Amino acid sequence: MIRRQWFKIGSRPKAPCQIQYKWIYVYGFVEPASGKTHWLLLPSVSLDLMQVALDSFAKEHVKKDRIIVLLWDQAGFHQSTRLTMPEGLKVFPLPAYTPELQPAERLWSTLRESIANRWVSSLDNLEDLLGKRIRKLIATPEVIQRLTGFHWILKAANDTN
Numbered sequence: 001m002i003r004r005q006w007f008k009i010g011s012r013p014k015a016p017c018q019i020q021y022k023w024i025y026v027y028g029f030v031e032p033a034s035g036k037t038h039w040l041l042l043p044s045v046s047l048d049l050m051q052v053a054l055d056s057f058a059k060e061h062v063k064k065d066r067i068i069v070l071l072w073d074q075a076g077f078h079q080s081t082r083l084t085m086p087e088g089l090k091v092f093p094l095p096a097y098t099p100e101l102q103p104a105e106r107l108w109s110t111l112r113e114s115i116a117n118r119w120v121s122s123l124d125n126l127e128d129l130l131g132k133r134i135r136k137l138i139a140t141p142e143v144i145q146r147l148t149g150f151h152w153i154l155k156a157a158n159d160t161n
Contacts (some may be wrong), residue, residue, distance in 0.1 A: 005117065022123045026111060026130060027053040029061075029070075032103045032148040033157040035141025036061075039134045041127055047080055058086030071153075073102050103148035110137065110147060 007013045025045050029038040038057045042049045062068060072078050072091045085091060099105045114133035120126045137144060 024123055024127055024130070025049075026108075026134075028104050028107050028111075029053075029057050030104050030107060030144060030148050032145065032150065032153045035144035035148075037107070037134075037138060037141075037144055039138075041130060047082055050078070051083060054083070054089065055086055058089055062086065062088035064088075071102060071104075073099065101150075103150060103153060106147040107137075107144070110143070 005013060023044070025042050027040040027042060027049070030036070038060060040053050040056060042053070058068075067088055067090055069090050069092050072093050074093060074096045078093075094101050111130065111133055114129050115126065118129070120129065
């Protein structure tokens with residue numbers, strides 16, 4: 001991934017790259033009011049893996065006395081009737097083509113900073129770099145709060161308490 005960098009005028013910037021077609025996908029959930037996150041690194045994007053991600057999130061975060069509302073964009077696999085929503089999770093679909101309303105979208109550029117302008121020699125190396133960045137983000141919930149705590153989400157969260 002190439003990012004902007006400062007260089008001396010007249011010099012030619014260099015950033016090594018190699019095009020490969022091996023991928024790792026990050027699934028992420030965020031609670032903007034607290035800065036808590038839930039992450040999974042998975043080999044692809046699919047309906048089955050989205051179900052795994054939802055089940056993993058629900059297992060860790062859903063309690064008997066509360067309901068979690070997921071802000072959900074309208075990606076194709078989010079709209080499938082084959083997805084089984086775990087008990088305690090409710091979906092609030094966002095309007096189509098509005099990534100600026102999705103708090104989790106603000107996490108991706110922060111996550112990508114860990115690999116920008118770096119040579120990544122293997123998928124294992126990429127997973128290690130992403131894992132380190134994720135652990136750092138988990139340890140700093142105030143950063144997540146600043147990124148994802150849109151005023152309207154925080155107001156809605158406070159109004160329900």
